[in-house]
Amino acid sequence: MTVAASEPYPSHKKPSSEDCAEAVTALASMHGLPSVRHKVKEESKTVLEECHSTTESVLDSLVKTILSQNTTDVQSSKGFRALKAVYPTWDAVRLAPAAAVEAPVKSCGLAEIKVARIQSILNTLMEEKGECTLEYVRKMSEEEVKTELCRFNGVGPKTAACVLMFTLGRAEFPVDTHVWRISKQQGWVPAAATRETTYEHMNKRVPDELKYDLHCLLVEHGKRCLNCAKGGKPRFTPLGECPLVALARAKKQKKRAAGSPARSLATTDGKKPAEVRAIKTEPVDFSSGGGGGEAEIES
Numbered sequence: 001m002t003v004a005a006s007e008p009y010p011s012h013k014k015p016s017s018e019d020c021a022e023a024v025t026a027l028a029s030m031h032g033l034p035s036v037r038h039k040v041k042e043e044s045k046t047v048l049e050e051c052h053s054t055t056e057s058v059l060d061s062l063v064k065t066i067l068s069q070n071t072t073d074v075q076s077s078k079g080f081r082a083l084k085a086v087y088p089t090w091d092a093v094r095l096a097p098a099a100a101v102e103a104p105v106k107s108c109g110l111a112e113i114k115v116a117r118i119q120s121i122l123n124t125l126m127e128e129k130g131e132c133t134l135e136y137v138r139k140m141s142e143e144e145v146k147t148e149l150c151r152f153n154g155v156g157p158k159t160a161a162c163v164l165m166f167t168l169g170r171a172e173f174p175v176d177t178h179v180w181r182i183s184k185q186q187g188w189v190p191a192a193a194t195r196e197t198t199y200e201h202m203n204k205r206v207p208d209e210l211k212y213d214l215h216c217l218l219v220e221h222g223k224r225c226l227n228c229a230k231g232g233k234p235r236f237t238p239l240g241e242c243p244l245v246a247l248a249r250a251k252k253q254k255k256r257a258a259g260s261p262a263r264s265l266a267t268t269d270g271k272k273p274a275e276v277r278a279i280k281t282e283p284v285d286f287s288s289g290g291g292g293g294e295a296e297i298e299s
């Protein structure tokens with residue numbers, strides 16, 4: 001798979017740096033800031049967060065990410081640990097019969113496909129480098145790392161981006177299903193954007209210093225929000241009103257207030273704009289129920 005470095009939506013100016021910073025602040029108010037989070041609950045810890053370690057080998061990270069494809073983090077973590085317990089080295093994994101390697105990673109699903117891909121990567125590395133290692137990519141540029149990893153069957157831009165961000169500590173913004181869905185919902189990419197074009201667009205738009213936090217927050221939020229989870233069915237218990245909805249509402253009110261002389265009323269007493277305008281332009285009449293003929297739907 002090739003890695004496009006193009007900008008698929010050059011005229012789409014969202015998200016701005018400010019949009020990204022505001023989203024990070026809003027989401028962190030609910031989930032905490034990932035880059036400074038001390039301890040995460042087991043259920044909210046993603047396999048990718050587990051990867052985040054300066055001592056972890058690049059190959060461990062790549063295999064872990066391959067195992068995490070199309071399954072839950074809990075299942076893939078379990079499979080990875082079981083694999084490491086049975087096979088202490090990657091060369092042992094390479095030489096073992098496929099069926100024997102599939103057994104410990106059954107919990108990850110698609111074990112046959114994933115093991116075939118992992119063993120193929122290990123064989124390629126042994127042929128080319130004489131050992132099962134990917135540590136040499138640490139010296140490469142981001143683009144070189146992407147090209148190097150994406151040449152392996154089963155390794156796409158998202159997997160490469162995860163390795164870059166979590167293990168190599170590079171400024172990357174992987175787009176998984178949660179990031180993709182919420183990016184569309186927020187209007188950060190056009191509704192027809194694919195995961196790949198979303199990745200290309202967001203990597204250009206999200207400021208480097210916010211990439212890690214925004215990625216982790218969107219992944220976690222996508223599992224815990226009635227508004228942002230797939231099909232409105234969060235995997236974990238929702239934590240309250242969606243901070244992104246609250247943020248959009250606050251921005252809308254601020255915008256309205258900025259365009260109206262009744263700024264202080266609109267921003268401090270929480271009245272609907274129609275009521276605020278009514279107060280400003282005609283005798284106050286709350287008996288009408290407010291809103292007049294200019295009812296607005298609250299989001």
Ligand SMILES: [Zn+2]
Nearest residue numbers: 225227228242
């Ligand atoms: Zn939400």
